[in-house]
Amino acid sequence: MAGGGQTTVIQRILERRADRPPINTEETTANIAVMLRVVPPPRALLVCQDAALRQQLERRITGDMFDVETVADETEAVQRFIAEFRAVVLTDSLDLVRRLRARSGERSPFIVYVAELDDSAEREAGLAAGADECVGRRASSRELDARLGAARRIAELEAVLRITLAENRKLSATDDLTRVASRRFFTKHFPREVERAARYARGLGLLLCDIDYFKKLNDTLGHAAGDEILRQFAARVQKNLRRGVDWVARIGGEEFAVVLPETPYEQALEVARKLRSAVDKTPFTYDRKPITVTASFGLCALDRVPAGERQLAQRVLKIADAALYRSKDGGRNRVTATRFGSNAA
Numbered sequence: 428m429a430g431g432g433q434t435t436v437i438q439r440i441l442e443r444r445a446d447r448p449p450i451n452t453e454e455t456t457a458n459i460a461v462m463l464r465v466v467p468p469p470r471a472l473l474v475c476q477d478a479a480l481r482q483q484l485e486r487r488i489t490g491d492m493f494d495v496e497t498v499a500d501e502t503e504a505v506q507r508f509i510a511e512f513r514a515v516v517l518t519d520s521l522d523l524v525r526r527l528r529a530r531s532g533e534r535s536p537f538i539v540y541v542a543e544l545d546d547s548a549e550r551e552a553g554l555a556a557g558a559d560e561c562v563g564r565r566a567s568s569r570e571l572d573a574r575l576g577a578a579r580r581i582a583e584l585e586a587v588l589r590i591t592l593a594e595n596r597k598l599s600a601t602d603d604l605t606r607v608a609s610r611r612f613f614t615k616h617f618p619r620e621v622e623r624a625a626r627y628a629r630g631l632g633l634l635l636c637d638i639d640y641f642k643k644l645n646d647t648l649g650h651a652a653g654d655e656i657l658r659q660f661a662a663r664v665q666k667n668l669r670r671g672v673d674w675v676a677r678i679g680g681e682e683f684a685v686v687l688p689e690t691p692y693e694q695a696l697e698v699a700r701k702l703r704s705a706v707d708k709t710p711f712t713y714d715r716k717p718i719t720v721t722a723s724f725g726l727c728a729l730d731r732v733p734a735g736e737r738q739l740a741q742r743v744l745k746i747a748d749a750a751l752y753r754s755k756d757g758g759r760n761r762v763t764a765t766r767f768g769s770n771a772a
Contacts, residue, residue: 465619469514469582514582528557605661613676618740624732632687632695632728641681695728721760725751
């Protein structure tokens with residue numbers, strides 16, 4: 428997850444580009460946390476002439492750390508890098524470090540130089556050649572993992588920053604009224620949550636919720652009251668979710684989507700029931716007067732997201748929407764749930 432300093436850097440860049448008042452740090456951090464979680468592991472190139480060192484590093488690099496490709500020949504490594512960018516390069520070759528740094532391009536990789544000797548002269552040589560990080564080949568497993576982990580985090584943050592700047596993501600990432608994620612953010616990042624869950628064979632839940640009879644409340648009490656109900660609803664939902672993991676987006680006038688990463692069906696159903704109760708049990712307030720508000724919920728959840736399913740995010744969204752419709756058609760203020768791949772509700 429992005430640290431406070433890293434979040435602040437992204438925040439300041441966005442504020443300058445947008446020429447708008449300062450962005451709420453908590454909102455920025457939450458959105459960056461989602462983006463960091465759903466980006467795939469950075470692509471890496473492992474280039475070691477020493478076979479023993481190459482095998483040692485291959486054993487240490489896990490699939491959730493890097494999507495790594497191993498190459499022994501330096502010239503082939505440069506050709507592959509030119510053909511397709513790799514965010515991280517690990518190598519024992521100073522010449523390769525120099526060759527990669529000599530290239531002019533829009534993006535530069537984070538280069539980790541693995542030195543033969545773990546001494547200051549070797550590290551200075553690596554840094555002088557253009558490496559971002561140096562580590563001795565006889566470093567402990569803990570140190571090696573820590574340095575590789577730092578390289579991964581930097582590559583992930585760079586990827587998130589590039590996405591944010593390229594698409595002006597932050598300008599429309601947060602719903603202005605409710606301060607939860609926007610529909611555009613949901614449209615972009617929910618499919619990435621599905622892809623991530625499939626990649627690691629994890630569970631996932633999508634919960635759609637709709638405030639019951641909202642138009643009547645809005646017409647009767649006024650638009651200001653309606654806006655306040657929306658704000659309180661979003662805040663109440665967020666309060667009952669796992670901070671930094673689950674997230675909520677406003678995807679329509681009074682309709683919200685709740686994304687539950689790494690949450691199988693039974694746990695997702697518990698969350699849905701808890702949210703329904705949280706909305707129903709305590710009246711909302713406007714102008715110091717209590718207002719009874721209920722909501723209908725439709726859930727689609729998967730115990731284990733399958734890999735290779737085409738348009739899976741759209742299918743999950745469609746199933747959750749159908750479940751929500753059944754809740755509204757069946758009397759409202761209820762939860763209808765579907766386990767993906769099952770006809771049971």
